[in-house]
Amino acid sequence: MSIFKKKTKPSQNAFAVVTGAGSGIGRSFALDLAKRGGTILCADINLASAEETVDLIESLGAKAFTYQCDVGQAEQVMKMADEAERLFGQAPTLIINNAGVGLGGKFDEVSLEDWQWCMNVNLWGVIHGCHAFVPKFKKSGKGAIINVASAASYTAAPEMSAYNVTKAGVLALSETLSSELRPFDIKVNVLCPTLVPTNIIKNGRLDNRYSKLADHALMNYAFTTSDAVAKLTLDRLDKGELYTIPQIDAKVFWSMKRTSPTMYNKFVGFSYQFLK
Numbered sequence: 001m002s003i004f005k006k007k008t009k010p011s012q013n014a015f016a017v018v019t020g021a022g023s024g025i026g027r028s029f030a031l032d033l034a035k036r037g038g039t040i041l042c043a044d045i046n047l048a049s050a051e052e053t054v055d056l057i058e059s060l061g062a063k064a065f066t067y068q069c070d071v072g073q074a075e076q077v078m079k080m081a082d083e084a085e086r087l088f089g090q091a092p093t094l095i096i097n098n099a100g101v102g103l104g105g106k107f108d109e110v111s112l113e114d115w116q117w118c119m120n121v122n123l124w125g126v127i128h129g130c131h132a133f134v135p136k137f138k139k140s141g142k143g144a145i146i147n148v149a150s151a152a153s154y155t156a157a158p159e160m161s162a163y164n165v166t167k168a169g170v171l172a173l174s175e176t177l178s179s180e181l182r183p184f185d186i187k188v189n190v191l192c193p194t195l196v197p198t199n200i201i202k203n204g205r206l207d208n209r210y211s212k213l214a215d216h217a218l219m220n221y222a223f224t225t226s227d228a229v230a231k232l233t234l235d236r237l238d239k240g241e242l243y244t245i246p247q248i249d250a251k252v253f254w255s256m257k258r259t260s261p262t263m264y265n266k267f268v269g270f271s272y273q274f275l276k
Contacts, residue, residue, distance in 0.1 A: 010144035010187055011234040014038040015088045017080065019071050019129060020099030022049025025148060025191075027056070028230035029096050034062035036234070041084045041092075043067040044099070071099045071125030074132075081132035091140040097129040097170075098148040107161045115162045122166035130177060137186045144187040144237055147174045151194045151250040154257050156265070158272040167192075178242050189237040193229055194250045 016033050020026035022044035030040045034057040042057070044050040047068040057064040065087050069080045084092045103110065103118040126147050137143025152160060153167035174190035181188060224247055233244040245251050256264045 007240075008142070009238040010094055011038070011238050012036050014040075014094040014144075015084075015090060015092050016094040016096065017041045017043060017084050017092050017129075017133070018096045018098060019043045019069065019125065020148075021053050022046050023053075025193075025226045025229055026096070026098040027053045028226040029098060029146070029234070030064070031056060031060070032227070032230045032234055033094075034060050034064065038062065038094075039088060040064045041067055041080070041087060043069045043071075043080055045070050071097075071128055072120030074124075074128045077125075077128040077132045081136060085136065091136045091143075092133060093137075093140075093142065094144045094146070095129050095133040096146040096148070097126040098146075099125050100148060100150075103162045104160050106159050110162055118162045118166055122163070123169045126170050126173060130173065134177075134181065134186070137181075138184050142185050144189075145174075145177065145181075146189045146191060146233060146237060148191045149174065151192050151245070151247075151253060153192055155194075155253045156268065158268070175242065187237060187240060189233060189242060189244055191229065191233045191244045191246075192250060192254075193224070193244075193246050194253075195247075 011033060013036070014033055016030075016038050018026050018030045018033070018040060021030045021040070021042035026042075026044070030042050030053050033040050039062070040057060042050040042053045042064055043066075044053075045068065047066060050066040050068070054064040054066050065084075067080055067083060069076050071077055081092070099121060101118060101121045103114055105114075130145060130147075133143065133145070147170050149170040150163075150167040152164045153171040156164050156168075171190055171192065174188055177186075178188040229244075229246050232246050236244045245254055253264075256267070
């Protein structure tokens with residue numbers, strides 16, 4: 001018998017829960033997991049969208065379930081985790097905290113109500129997901145977490161303060177959990193993309209100017225697809241990698257920020273003044 005422990009691939013034959021699975025990156029995660037032999041609970045606040053994803057999964061010959069959930073509500077996420085275990089007939093092995101919303105605007109013009117709305121989904125939603133599933137993973141002796149953050153977590157673009165703060169929190173949480181959960185064989189990956197064609201802008205709270213700018217950027221400068229991002233992230237999770245930074249622009253900003261954070265901040269400020 002080999003003295004080396006065989007490495008498992010968390011994305012293969014997973015019993016996975018995906019939040020925000022009704023569209024975009026969440027749907028792409030669910031479909032890719034299905035192709036890898038997984039059973040998926042597709043959770044979304046919009047049940048009809050989740051049902052569409054389940055139909056697509058079943059057309060691939062895989063098994064999936066729908067669940068309506070507002071990830072900003074802790075009790076709903078806890079119930080979802082228990083329901084997933086019941087439906088799967090075993091403990092879940094993977095949670096993908098993907099549900100998110102967009103919010104833009106000058107700091108002094110964004111209401112505290114909008115701040116709370118963004119925090120509840122983007123940050124508390126991820127906290128709730130981890131809090132509900134980590135005990136189950138520890139009990140079963142294995143598990144994996146993918147948290148969807150954003151390059152906004154480190155690029156700190158002006159007029160995106162609330163969104164940036166939530167995604168920076170997701171990045172910090174993921175880095176912390178990666179270290180803390182390592183002794184329990186629980187793998188963590190955090191996804192930090194720039195522009196990916198999804199519904200986050202349509203479903204977000206941005207004024208008309210921001211919406212038009214974002215739509216233009218997605219049409220002309222989105223260097224990848226949600227399917228490609230999901231596949232890459234699952235592959236990196238299987239390799240035990242903590243970070244997934246999928247696009248070249250995200251990698252450039254990451255390198256700039258880590259190499260010289262002060263110079264990076266001055267560059268962003270100068271660019272903002274020039275582009276206003």
